[in-house]
Amino acid sequence: xxxxxxxxxxxxxxxxxxxxxxxxxxxxxxxxxxxxxxxxxxxxxxxxxxxxxxxxxxxxxxxxxxxxxxxxxxxxxxxxxxxxxxxxxxxxxxxxxxxxxxxxxxxxxxxxxxxxxxxxxxxxxxxxxxxxxxxxxxxxxxxxxxxxxxxxxxxxxxxxxxxxxxxxxxxxxxxxxxxxxxxxxxxxxxxxxxxxxxxxxxxxxxxxxxxxxxxxxxxxxxxxxxxxxxxxxxxxxxxxxxxxxxxxxxxxxxxxxxxxxxxxxxxxxxxxxxxxx
Numbered sequence: 001x002x003x004x005x006x007x008x009x010x011x012x013x014x015x016x017x018x019x020x021x022x023x024x025x026x027x028x029x030x031x032x033x034x035x036x037x038x039x040x041x042x043x044x045x046x047x048x049x050x051x052x053x054x055x056x057x058x059x060x061x062x063x064x065x066x067x068x069x070x071x072x073x074x075x076x077x078x079x080x081x082x083x084x085x086x087x088x089x090x091x092x093x094x095x096x097x098x099x100x101x102x103x104x105x106x107x108x109x110x111x112x113x114x115x116x117x118x119x120x121x122x123x124x125x126x127x128x129x130x131x132x133x134x135x136x137x138x139x140x141x142x143x144x145x146x147x148x149x150x151x152x153x154x155x156x157x158x159x160x161x162x163x164x165x166x167x168x169x170x171x172x173x174x175x176x177x178x179x180x181x182x183x184x185x186x187x188x189x190x191x192x193x194x195x196x197x198x199x200x201x202x203x204x205x206x207x208x209x210x211x212x213x214x215x216x217x218x219x220x221x222x223x224x225x226x227x228x229x230x231x232x233x234x235x236x237x238x239x240x241x242x243x244x245x246x247x248x249x250x251x252x253x254x255x256x257x258x259x260x261x262x263x264x265x266x267x268x269x270x271x272x273x274x275x276x277x
Contacts, residue, residue: 010205
């Protein structure tokens with residue numbers, strides 16, 4: 001590692017298994033949060049439901065208190081891309097809600113996000129936005145299974161998004177995925193676009209949060225006065241999908257997916273490799 005670059009943390013199999021425990025709790029918490037996302041429900045109510053699942057499993061939120069963040073989840077609506085505060089805002093039919101959350105068990109972290117299309121009156125363009133963002137995430141994870149370098153993940157995401165027919169979608173460049181393990185945000189950065197840089201070599205013991213963020217319009221963003229909420233400058237809607245992924249000697253494992261990534265990776269001809277306890 002070159003001088004001045006942050007050190008990448010490599011996990012043992014037993015440590016990855018702890019992260020898997022946190023990932024399963026997180027998946028359950030997101031399931032219940034997504035089920036709550038209906039017209040008339042406040043984003044703060046969703047935040048509380050998420051927190052109760054963590055409590056039930058003796059897990060803690062890695063968002064709450066993080067640099068002063070006031071909630072268990074980020075709840076970002078429509079043109080809010082990421083880092084939105086849960087509040088008394090009542091969801092409306094057709095809203096595009098991003099729920100981003102994390103869990104800690106025994107000091108080991110997980111991080112995952114989903115886009116929820118609220119109600120029944122869904123704009124087909126928002127449906128397409130969410131579907132392409134989710135599939136771009138899986139394209140990046142699938143590429144990581146056989147990639148030599150971190151930069152190949154962003155290349156695969158970029159290639160998938162730009163190959164889709166129809167209106168062009170923007171890939172945010174100011175926000176990206178990251179390493180994860182004994183802390184939520186660690187080296188290396190995981191870009192969601194083709195930067196032309198190959199980045200660090202992928203090695204067993206790595207764990208990454210892979211999280212593309214796409215927008216229907218321009219990729220220019222601003223941060224609101226709360227110093228957290230990121231919004232698109234042109235007010236175009238955004239989508240975010242994210243999973244925590246581990247690499248080990250046996251292959252790749254999606255720690256925050258109930259099935260370890262089996263269904264999401266299958267269309268790309270990749271199979272996850274769980275670590276046996």
